Amino acid sequence: SSDKIDSRGALIVLEGLDRCGKTSQCGRLHSYLEELGHAVELWRFPDRNTGVGQMISSYLANKSHLDDHAIHLLFSANRWEKRSLMESKLRSGTTLIIDRYSFSGVAFSSAKGLDVEWCKAPEAGLLAPDLVVYLGISPEKAAERGGYGGERYEKLEFQKKVVESYKTLCDDATWKILDATLPMEDVEKQLRQIVMDCVLTCRKGKPFSELWQ
Numbered sequence: 001s002s003d004k005i006d007s008r009g010a011l012i013v014l015e016g017l018d019r020c021g022k023t024s025q026c027g028r029l030h031s032y033l034e035e036l037g038h039a040v041e042l043w044r045f046p047d048r049n050t051g052v053g054q055m056i057s058s059y060l061a062n063k064s065h066l067d068d069h070a071i072h073l074l075f076s077a078n079r080w081e082k083r084s085l086m087e088s089k090l091r092s093g094t095t096l097i098i099d100r101y102s103f104s105g106v107a108f109s110s111a112k113g114l115d116v117e118w119c120k121a122p123e124a125g126l127l128a129p130d131l132v133v134y135l136g137i138s139p140e141k142a143a144e145r146g147g148y149g150g151e152r153y154e155k156l157e158f159q160k161k162v163v164e165s166y167k168t169l170c171d172d173a174t175w176k177i178l179d180a181t182l183p184m185e186d187v188e189k190q191l192r193q194i195v196m197d198c199v200l201t202c203r204k205g206k207p208f209s210e211l212w213q
C-alpha cells in the first residue's frame, strides 16, 4: 500500500519516574546505535529550546504559575511543534530515541486530578511510538537514589500518584516494562535487544500510526 515505507526509522520512547535512569539509558542506547552505524537522534520532551519549551521550563522551575490545564496544553503543543520534523526524520530512515512523550503528559497531568480522556485529547494525531520502554521502579526506591532536583514534580507523594497513572496507560503491546532496579548494564543489555527488534521491524516497512484516535 502507499502507506508502506521502505526503510524508515523507529520511534522509540523511554518513560518512567524521575530518577529511574531513563536519561542515562537513552544516552547509552544512542551511542550504541550510532556505533553500529545507524542513523539515530536523541530527543527529549519537554524540548526546552523552543518558545513554548521556555514557558514550560520556567513553570517546572517554579518561576511561573500556570493553570493545570494550560500547562498540560503547553506540553502537548511542545510535541506538536516537533511533529512534522519527527515524521520527516523517520521517513528518511533516522531512528529517534525520545526521553518522555505523551505518556508523561497524561501521567503527570492526570496525577494532579485532571481527567484522563481530557488529557489524551490534544495528543491525538501525534505519531504513535513503535516501542515504549517503561523503566519500572517504585517511587520510594527512586527517591533513595537521591538527587530529586528542586523541580515542581520531584516529590515522593506526587511521584506515587504518577506511578498509578502510568499503570493505566501501559496496557498495550507496544509497551515493554524493564526492571530499572537491576544493575545499569543489565538494563542496558535488555534495552538493546528490545530496541534492535523494533528497529528491524520498522525497517521492513511497518506502517506509521497515530496516537489515540
Ligand code: 2DT
Residues within 6 Å of the ligand: 045, 046, 060, 075, 076, 100, 101, 102, 104, 105, 106, 108, 109, 153
Ligand atoms: P524532565 O525532568 O525529563 O526534563 O521532565 N512532564 C513531561 C509533564 O508533566 N508533561 C509532559 O508532557 C512531559 C513530556 C515530567 C520534566 C518534567 O515534566 C513532566 C517531568
